[in-house]
Amino acid sequence: MDIHRFFPPHEGISLSDLSGLCGAELADPSQVDRKVTGIGSLSQAGEGEVTFAVSAKNLPDLAKCRAAAVFVTEKMAEHVPSDVAALIVAAPQSAFARAAAILVPDALKPLSFTSDTGISGAATIDPSARLEDGVVVEANAVIAAGVEIGAGSVIAAGAAIGPGTRIGRDCHIGHAATVQHALLGNNVVIHPGARIGQDGFGYVPGPRGLEKVPQIGRVIIQDQVEIGSGTTIDRGALDDTVIGEGTKIDNLVQIAHNVRIGRHCVIVAQVGIAGSATLGNGVMIGGAAGINGHVTIGDGAQIAALSGVAGDVPPGVRWGGQPARPMRGFLQDAAAANARAFGKKERKRGGED
Missing domain, CATH: 2.160.10.10 (Hexapeptide repeat proteins)
Structure with a gap:
């Protein structure tokens, strides 16, 4: 089943145009004419889709990424696979949100439940x-x-x-x-x-x-x-x-x-x-x-x-x-409470052995 069936793909926008609209720099200028038509998660995005990666936690998924393009910071650009276009930007998630608004604008607000375009006779x-x-x-x-x-x-x-x-x-x-x-x-x-x-x-x-x-x-x-x-x-x-x-x-x-x-x-x-x-x-x-x-x-x-x-x-x-x-105080209190609870369990186990 197509997970994007409710939001059909965009007709396509070039990486040159998309990077300009989202304030990103395309790492490889030879990829300017590549088109994207949709969005996806880092682990699932495929051909024609754009995604994003924000931190070192994303590196395993980034290494296996098969998207057309990915928004990343300059620091992470070196980890982008060679066949994936790197869109370098300071805030990848924000840039991705702007791209998503362009590629799937219908998802920005609730869809209508009927085909009414004016005043329904049943209202x-x-x-x-x-x-x-x-x-x-x-x-x-x-x-x-x-x-x-x-x-x-x-x-x-x-x-x-x-x-x-x-x-x-x-x-x-x-x-x-x-x-x-x-x-x-x-x-x-x-x-x-x-x-x-x-x-x-x-x-x-x-x-x-x-x-x-x-x-x-x-x-x-x-x-x-x-x-x-x-x-x-x-x-x-x-x-x-x-x-x-x-x-x-x-x-x-x-x-x-x-x-x-x-x-x-x-x-x-x-x-x-x-x-x-x-x-x-x-x-x-x-x-x-x-x-x-x-x-x-x-x-x-x-x-x-x-x-x-x-x-x-x-x-x-x-x-x-x-x-x-x-x-800071809350976290310190929580850590102390966990330490006390953990210590009691350890002492109880020690007494039973």
Whole structure:
């Protein structure tokens, strides 16, 4: 079975053109006219495909590489097989990403589930909704009263857009996603099954048990944000929940009410961010980390996977652990704990012999 059957090969681009577009230098000028039509992993790429290698860990696979070309650093270029074109660049993975965007552009955003190119007759659209020219609404999508959607946006099959929601231009709302109480900028991608703008989890104890607190805020999603499948972003309680420009959020992330996330952040799968937490610009959070409510994480901070952030985090640091603390201390503590555990096992074995 062809592993690339869902993304057909490109018609072909010369290494001369590709290297120029990706900021790379072709090690052997005689290979300028060689064409590439697709991408592949270092171990699997074959004829007509381009790949990349980033470190000494890749040397065994690089030695057996059968790709048409490979992005490498200058230091690794000498290890590229003679029949493979070496594209020398400071950051091979970044250059490969640019090449991939050229060779398989359809993989950059969700594909449509239907052949609809305009407004499907099987969609439900309130007469008061305002859609600019060029909007695609696929079958079984629901557009509620007062919705505004900009040109070039796609509302995929089965998606539901709540009353008064505004969606900018060139956005993609994935299959069966729901968006309500929200304002979206341009070029926002929301993957299938995401839930945006439902009420936050707000209760207070009362004489009759837990009293529900009405959530009347919004979700503000700025330009170039991407939100993964199954992710939930609650609307604000009194203020807004805000996702900053260029931020990328993985699948299965929970973002509670009043959370404010800065620009160009990366939040990996299964992260949970409790209410009213604030993330600065360029924050990176590893998978399954938990962020306590009302904490602030400074610009450029990095939180390791599986960490628990209980208090404020300064800008520019790397923290990890439970509770999260500076990475060096966390690693030292982890090493000491492993040493103690290993020592106990050794002593127990020694006593049994």
